[in-house]
Amino acid sequence: MTTTPASPPARRGRSARTPAILRRSPAIWTITALLALLALIALFAPLLAPYPGDATGATDTSRALLPPSADHWFGTDHLGRDVFTRVLYGARVGPLIALIVVFVSLLVGLVVGLVAGYFGGWIDEVLMRVTDVFLAVPALLLALALASVLPRGVVGLTIALAVTWWPWYARLVRGEAASIAGRRHIEACRALGLPTWRILARHVLPSATTPLLVQASTDIGGVILVAAGLSFLGLGAQSPTPDWGLMVQESQNYFATHWWIGTFPGLAIMLVAALCYLLGDALRDRLDPRRTPRI
Numbered sequence: 001m002t003t004t005p006a007s008p009p010a011r012r013g014r015s016a017r018t019p020a021i022l023r024r025s026p027a028i029w030t031i032t033a034l035l036a037l038l039a040l041i042a043l044f045a046p047l048l049a050p051y052p053g054d055a056t057g058a059t060d061t062s063r064a065l066l067p068p069s070a071d072h073w074f075g076t077d078h079l080g081r082d083v084f085t086r087v088l089y090g091a092r093v094g095p096l097i098a099l100i101v102v103f104v105s106l107l108v109g110l111v112v113g114l115v116a117g118y119f120g121g122w123i124d125e126v127l128m129r130v131t132d133v134f135l136a137v138p139a140l141l142l143a144l145a146l147a148s149v150l151p152r153g154v155v156g157l158t159i160a161l162a163v164t165w166w167p168w169y170a171r172l173v174r175g176e177a178a179s180i181a182g183r184r185h186i187e188a189c190r191a192l193g194l195p196t197w198r199i200l201a202r203h204v205l206p207s208a209t210t211p212l213l214v215q216a217s218t219d220i221g222g223v224i225l226v227a228a229g230l231s232f233l234g235l236g237a238q239s240p241t242p243d244w245g246l247m248v249q250e251s252q253n254y255f256a257t258h259w260w261i262g263t264f265p266g267l268a269i270m271l272v273a274a275l276c277y278l279l280g281d282a283l284r285d286r287l288d289p290r291r292t293p294r295i
Contacts, residue, residue: 027282031275031282034275038091038272041088041091042091045089049082049084052085054086055085055089059080059081060079060081061079063076064076064077065254066080075260083260084264087247089242090243090265091268093154094231094243094245094269097154097161097223097227098221098224101227102220104162105162105165105166106169108166108169109168110205110212112127113172113173113176114174114177114204114205114208116128116177117176117177117178117180118200119181120181124178127170128174135167135171139164139226142164143160143164144233144235146159146163147230147235147236152234153238154241154243157231169215172215176204177204177207180203180204186199186204214283214284214287216280218276221273221276221280224273224276225273227245228245229245231243231245232246233249234249244265244266244269247265248262248265251265
């Protein structure tokens with residue numbers, strides 16, 4: 001009698017587990033889709049904007065301070081520039097600064113944390129004491145001090161925030177690396193003569209991937225808020241750059257009488273930051289095994 005062999009259990013288990021996180025996480029899919037939509041809007045802003053010249057400094061005082069209408073969906077500012085156009089182009093400034101800052105901070109913190117946690121000893125002491133110096137100063141205050149010293153503009157703001165943001169990643173990676181460095185399989189790898197870079201890449205780094213992903217997702221929203229705050233204080237993007245924080249700063253003299261100038265860029269800041277925070281929270285709920293998933 002012949003029997004039909006059953007499919008291998010291991011293969012069934014892998015195929016069932018691989019997309020499980022995504023299948024059970026409609027929130028992650030929804031938030032990611034919204035962020036992707038915002039990225040597409042920023043990418044195609046020149047095609048979507050009704051008045052592209054208004055984002056590059058063109059002014060027309062004959063249409064200054066017009067309220068929202070069919071011709072100007074978000075109204076115009078005190079220089080006659082279309083607010084809707086500048087909000088669209090602003091999606092290219094603040095979020096891009098946040099992505100660059102988080103990427104650079106992630107790389108620096110990853111290297112510092114891996115080296116400190118894996119090697120330990122005096123290397124760990126030196127690197128972590130330097131990290132503690134940065135952590136001892138409030139992030140916003142340190143970013144404010146650096147931005148005031150560096151040349152004012154998008155580049156100076158990005159550098160100031162990147163210098164401020166990396167210590168959290170270093171601390172996070174160092175804890176994960178230190179908890180794994182002394183385990184038996186790492187000692188076996190050393191005994192086999194595997195190069196250090198391979199041990200770090202294959203056995204230490206994967207353990208830090210989940211917390212890094214969650215932290216980075218949340219930090220993008222935080223960087224957007226801080227960057228907007230520094231631009232509001234005049235330490236970030238400079239006119240005529242269509243930056244959301246700068247647009248809010250320029251509207252402060254008109255907010256009581258012409259609310260639309262600062263309201264719409266402020267709502268854009270709030271929307272993107274909230275989506276990033278929600279994405280980080282959803283990823284934490286799904287990827288952190290120590291947390292009980294929400295129903």
